[in-house]
Amino acid sequence: MEHIISVMVENKFGVLSRVAGLFSGRGFNIDSLSVGPTIDPTVSMMTLVTRGDDRIVEQIIKQLNKLIDVIKVIDLSEGAFVARETVLIKISAKGEDRAEALRITDIFRARVVDSTPATYTIEVTGDTNKIEAIINLLKPLGIKDLVRTGRIAIAREEIKTAVQDKPQDKKRFGT
């Protein structure tokens, strides 16, 4: 099953390679990984999308927790969450295709963020379904380039586990 995991980490050099190294060294899957700053300048937030059976995901979460630079790990898939991804798609758009491209952009509430005589660059934000759908519709027009941010996600309700609670994570007791 797919899991989206939020990992709050120290904002220090080398942390990304510790997390990436954990996944490669232990043969865990990693579908996407995005990192960014938070309102606290000493802390960064990573959103990881991974797959595996329960035992593997439990290991992933425990191994992440074990990293000294990891402050908190939340498996968002355990509750309700909102996930979004942004994509920039550059398509070739000439003649009649230009109108078709704009129609599709409109339907998906996407935006044209750049335009040249031969191309449009479209920005779309949404969940995976929406993104896949617009990509499929734009394909016939000719996609020249495509860049995705990877998913970021946030829990819908306030997560009760406080930062200091890392060792109290219920996964650690397996209960």
Added chain:
Amino acid sequence: MKLNGAQIFVESLKKEGVKVIFGLPGGVVLKIFDVLYDYKDPEVILTRHEQGAMHMAEGYAKATGKAGVVLVTSGPGMTNTVTGLADASMDSVPLVVFTGQVSTSLIGNDAFQEADNVGISRPCTKYNYLVKDVNDLAQTIKEAFYIATTGRPGPVLVDIPKDVSMNQTEFNYPEKVYIRGYNPTYEGHKWQIKQAAEAILKAKRPILYVGGGTVFSNAFEELREFAEMTQIPVDMTLMALGSFPGTHPLSLGMLGMHGSYTSNMAIHHSDLIIAVGSRFDDRVTGKVSEFAPHAKIIHIDIDPTSIQKIMNVDIPIVGDVKCVLKELNQHLRASLDGRRKEELKPWWNQLEEWKKKNPLTYKQNKDQKIKPPYLIDRLYELTHDQNPIVSTDVGQHQMWAAQFFKLDHPRTWLTSGGLGTMGFGFPAALGAQRAFPGRLVLSIVGDGSFQMNLQEMATAMDYHLPVKVAIVNNGYHGMVRQWQDLFYNSRYSSSFLGQHPDYVKLADAYGAVGLRATKPEEVDGVIKEALKIDKPVLIDFQVDPYENCYPMIPAGGANNEMIMEDPPELRKKEKDKAGMKKAGNGEKEGVLTA
């Protein structure tokens, strides 16, 4: 007053109570070595190879429980430490390893003797640091020792660029550390401990499966009280030997691939496994899907990732073994009564039956070559009253030592378990000898393994470390040869070593003492002679090259499917090869029950 980085380094180590540094100098750490030149304490032990320094520090750490400290130069100095780092990671050995680095301005430029020390060591350390500013040095050293020695111990590497060792700043050693992402759990979950106590009181065929974590948490007394109170038999992993007395009536000895018949049968047939500081390594479980099919599992470990990694666990308890056992003992003391011993009687009857059926044993005929288990048995008999520290290398001799050298005291067993590092034994013994100058330190090594770090003979001489090295010289990579016998039709591809060097001459060349025994009746004599010599002694025990180590669970087999002796085909072949006579009179049989 302002100090330079090198002075801060040494003063910080003094604050940490470091007495010895194992190391070898080079360009970028010369400033640090220069400062150390003025100090007697900490003392620098100059090794002949950085790998030697690493294993010495490991031996020191395992024997004392304190962090072992290593100081080496950049580039090749650091890369030579990698095996030791990986070994210490696997076996949870607290080390703080300081590596030199090129100056900060040169990092990333492929400078002379530059290596990405932090990148190379990341997967084989518990944590690592690159100190970019002298103002961070003291704090980093404090954190390094804290991380290495707390929680599940492990190696921490601190990379110090040359300019950082020269730059000056005010020295303030921090009193405390707080690392928000690092809070090991020591106290076990109360409810889980209660559940465990209840399960223990109900079990009909319980077994303790004790691992190295028991040693690191110094839980010897708690474990002993627990076992004696509950009358539960004790299986030990290779790493745990000594954490429970090997001669105790409740001990079944080592379990796993070369464990005793009884210990493996016991865990296979148990209805409750109490795993204490152990991690269900594949050398213990064999085929996981057939491991202990009837058992419920209680798993106590300080490392949450060890729990539920291999086996489904019924009652997981994250915590320090000592703390958890203490609390568990309290519960049990209140609820146990005399009936428990009665209730476990059928289980113990079964265990005694297994012990009788297949005791750990060997046969030594006086016309035969020295049988390695006989040798280990004699070493044990002639030294155990001195409570020696015993180190081993990796291979058959290691397994025989684990089977036949019964250790009754914790921190007397130095062996490379998780990584299985040949070349570990001799330097580890030197490290332990440095920690305990007056004690008898025995190093039981293989001829193959010993040759991987024999350059440390010079270190042994320099620092007067009178380790007694017993070379179990079978002229082979014996364990490899054994697998080739059993699984590759005795095709000895690259496992033959032959008889070089001449170990007696080698000892002589270093100024140490070399002794040799080629016949069983010579064994006692050379051991006794070696014990009288206050110098490093190398004893070349020329043993039967074709002896194989049993019991053995073939890789991927289940624990109740042990091979107990050479298959008949092989027995014949080997007898022919060894040109041995038929067992005649004067046969001496040693039977050790475990």
